[in-house]
Amino acid sequence: MNEEFSVDDPTQLLDSASDFADQPSLPNDVAAKDFLDRFPLPLIINCLQTKANVPGLENTLAACLERIFTTKYGASLIPQYMAFVEVGLKANSHVVRRLACRTVAFLLENSREEASYAIQLIIDYDIHSLLLDCLINGDETVATPSMDAIMKLAVLPKGTDIIFPADNNKATHLGNLAARSSSLGRVRVLSLIVKLFSVSRSVASVIYSSNLLNLLEAGVSNTNDSIERLSILELLYELAEVQHSTEFLSRTTLLQLLCSIIGNSAMDLYLRLRAMMISGRLLSKQNAHNFVDDSSKTCA
Numbered sequence: 001m002n003e004e005f006s007v008d009d010p011t012q013l014l015d016s017a018s019d020f021a022d023q024p025s026l027p028n029d030v031a032a033k034d035f036l037d038r039f040p041l042p043l044i045i046n047c048l049q050t051k052a053n054v055p056g057l058e059n060t061l062a063a064c065l066e067r068i069f070t071t072k073y074g075a076s077l078i079p080q081y082m083a084f085v086e087v088g089l090k091a092n093s094h095v096v097r098r099l100a101c102r103t104v105a106f107l108l109e110n111s112r113e114e115a116s117y118a119i120q121l122i123i124d125y126d127i128h129s130l131l132l133d134c135l136i137n138g139d140e141t142v143a144t145p146s147m148d149a150i151m152k153l154a155v156l157p158k159g160t161d162i163i164f165p166a167d168n169n170k171a172t173h174l175g176n177l178a179a180r181s182s183s184l185g186r187v188r189v190l191s192l193i194v195k196l197f198s199v200s201r202s203v204a205s206v207i208y209s210s211n212l213l214n215l216l217e218a219g220v221s222n223t224n225d226s227i228e229r230l231s232i233l234e235l236l237y238e239l240a241e242v243q244h245s246t247e248f249l250s251r252t253t254l255l256q257l258l259c260s261i262i263g264n265s266a267m268d269l270y271l272r273l274r275a276m277m278i279s280g281r282l283l284s285k286q287n288a289h290n291f292v293d294d295s296s297k298t299c300a
Contacts, residue, residue: 010047013039014057017064029073036068041077045084048096062099069103075110078103079117082125089130094142097134101145104131108152115156122153128162129172135192136177136185147192154199163196164206178215187231190215194239201244208248220257226268233274240281249282 020027020035027035048061068074078085085107088100104127111118122128134146153159165173178189193212197204207213216239219232236254239245249255261267261275 010051010054010057013044013047014054014060017044017060018056021060021063021067023067027067027071029071032068032071032074035064036074036077041081045081049087058093058095062095066099066102069106072110075106078107079121082121082127086125086127086130089127089134094139097138097142098145101131101134101142101149105145105149105152108149108156111156116158119156119158119162122162128153132172132177135188136181143188147188147195150192151195151199154196154203160203160206164210173210174212175210175215183225183228186215186219187228187235190219190232190235194235197239197245197248198242201247204242204244204248208251213248213252213254217252217254217257220254220261230271230274233271233278236278237274237281240278243285246282246285255279255282 016035016039020031023031044061044065048058048065051057069078085100085103088096088103091097091100104122107121108118128150131146131149134142135150136143138146150163154163163174167173168175170176174189174193178186181189193207193215197207216232216236219228220236222229239249258275258279262272262279264272
């Protein structure tokens with residue numbers, strides 16, 4: 001560490017972090033280690049937590065740390081600072097919360113060989129619950145990386161056990177979370193479900209078995225909130241692109257609901273067109289004939 005640096009005067013750190021964050025090329029392990037040798041991670045975290053009132057410092061340090069954690073060297077340090085990640089996920093600052101969500105994603109991306117260790121860290125620090133809070137209550141800059149981190153968790157062994165708890169009464173159960181959320185929060189939960197559905201057929205099977213597709217059915221049936229209904233149709237359009245979507249959706253009433261929208265001449269034209277496009281995507285799959293009866297095909 002540079003002996004002239006003082007926490008009381010973060011100017012030197014601010015200048016160096018700005019230079020590091022603004023480099024056009026991605027940093028490598030050597031560059032990350034060199035920076036942290038000059039400015040140790042605990043010192044950077046301390047400045048981030050205590051000097052947020054310094055103009056530009058919070059954004060600059062967050063951008064700098066994010067680039068450091070993209071490296072293998074930086075990511076290897078994350079387990080030592082999970083307490084900081086936990087606090088960051090609860091922060092009032094959207095900048096810090098975004099950084100914390102991204103840090104969780106970097107941890108999971110680099111934990112394929114030590115997946116059980118990463119999973120245990122997620123459990124010990126209640127990270128999944130905090131990510132869900134970021135998804136529901138954060139702004140878009142926080143909600144998006146929180147969803148990305150949960151997606152990274154889904155691909156790890158036993159990650160789905162955390163995301164889809166066997167106990168339906170748990171607060172983190174996505175069905176319960178959607179039920180107690182605002183309209184925007186509910187759409188975000190449904191968006192997460194759709195993205196998780198696309199991870200793999202096995203994850204899609206868990207989603208179906210957990211009755212989470214029923215949330216989409218309920219949303220399509222809800223005539224009291226046209227904006228939410230339209231948002232859910234957009235999510236269904238995205239879901240219908242997934243290869244195994246027809247297999248699982250054909251076991252629900254969604255196709256029948258789409259048919260009822262298509263056949264209702266009093267319905268908004270855009271909703272009817274969207275329902276037609278969703279049905280078309282589902283029925284155009286090569287294996288659609290294995291799962292969909294002729295009446296549904298005729299309707300679409």
